[in-house]
Amino acid sequence: MSRLIIVTGGSRGLGLAITRALLEAGYSVATCSRSQGEALPAMMEACPDRLFWQEADIGNAASSQAFIDAAVRRFGAPWGLVNNAGIAREGILATLPLVEVDLLIQTNLSGAIQVARAVLRHMLSRPGGGRIINISSIIGQRGYTGLAAYAATKAGLDGLTRALAREVGRRQITVNSVAPGYLDTEMSGTLSGGQRDQIVRRTPLGRLGTADDVVPSILFLLGDGARFITGQTLTIDGGITC
Numbered sequence: 001m002s003r004l005i006i007v008t009g010g011s012r013g014l015g016l017a018i019t020r021a022l023l024e025a026g027y028s029v030a031t032c033s034r035s036q037g038e039a040l041p042a043m044m045e046a047c048p049d050r051l052f053w054q055e056a057d058i059g060n061a062a063s064s065q066a067f068i069d070a071a072v073r074r075f076g077a078p079w080g081l082v083n084n085a086g087i088a089r090e091g092i093l094a095t096l097p098l099v100e101v102d103l104l105i106q107t108n109l110s111g112a113i114q115v116a117r118a119v120l121r122h123m124l125s126r127p128g129g130g131r132i133i134n135i136s137s138i139i140g141q142r143g144y145t146g147l148a149a150y151a152a153t154k155a156g157l158d159g160l161t162r163a164l165a166r167e168v169g170r171r172q173i174t175v176n177s178v179a180p181g182y183l184d185t186e187m188s189g190t191l192s193g194g195q196r197d198q199i200v201r202r203t204p205l206g207r208l209g210t211a212d213d214v215v216p217s218i219l220f221l222l223g224d225g226a227r228f229i230t231g232q233t234l235t236i237d238g239g240i241t242c
């Protein structure tokens with residue numbers, strides 16, 4: 001029986017690339033998103049025994065709990081969680097509507113904490129350890145004008161990583177963050193041409209990242225070779241924060 005990894009937000013972007021790579025590596029994957037997206041149906045047809053998707057809004061605790069319960073009923077207790085689903089809302093804080101601030105916190109932070117809590121209850125129910133990876137962002141470390149509330153949620157995830165690593169380490173469950181730089185996904189579609197040029201100029205490796213630049217590190221952290229790495233934030237950004 002292959003190990004189950006729960007990936008939130010697997011319908012597109014980084015989550016889709018992670019889902020595809022995990023299936024190729026032999027894992028089973030349970031993923032959720034608010035809509036199914038274009039790529040998942042064909043992947044589910046190709047891998048009906050190892051890929052499960054359910055519509056869920058991680059900003060809603062009952063909805064994400066229902067997804068995790070369904071995934072566990074299907075595959076058993078998960079080996080790993082990749083807390084990937086997230087949203088970005090741009091705007092200077094003074095004028096960003098409170099409803100957008102609440103949505104960011106509810107989705108990126110409260111949602112991720114709730115998912116980690118629900119998954120941990122299953123991981124702790126059986127021996128053997130496990131893996132939790134929170135996808136944060138260099139914005140949470142360095143900030144970016146117009147992304148203050150988003151940055152707060154991502155810095156919060158890094159705090160979650162450090163505290164939870166201490167809490168569950170004795171059970172051989174590792175908890176790490178992966179903090180990408182600017183990735184060429186739908187989320188970064190709001191960057192202007194000028195902003196993209198500036199990011200490229202400031203990046204030692206001279207380009208925006210892709211999901212495929214990040215995926216190998218996630219596979220590594222989920223694997224047995226990363227068993228003594230916990231509480232860390234791995235920055236993958238082409239050097240822009242170095």
Ligand SMILES: NC(=O)c1ccc[n+]([C@@H]2O[C@H](COP(=O)([O-])OP(=O)(O)OC[C@H]3O[C@@H](n4cnc5c(N)ncnc54)[C@H](OP(=O)(O)O)[C@@H]3O)[C@@H](O)[C@H]2O)c1
Nearest residue numbers: 009011012013014033034035057058085086137183185187
């Ligand atoms: N792109 C970047 O430059 C960048 C940089 C650093 C970190 N990150 C982080 O990397 C992660 C993935 O980003 P991405 O660029 O791949 O974003 P993306 O292309 O917008 O994809 C986001 C994924 O999350 C899902 N999602 C969003 N809100 C959700 C909700 N409330 N409930 C369930 N699923 C939800 C989306 O599906 P639905 O919309 O259908 O729900 C989609 O599958 C995010 O946490 C992001 O903050 C991205």
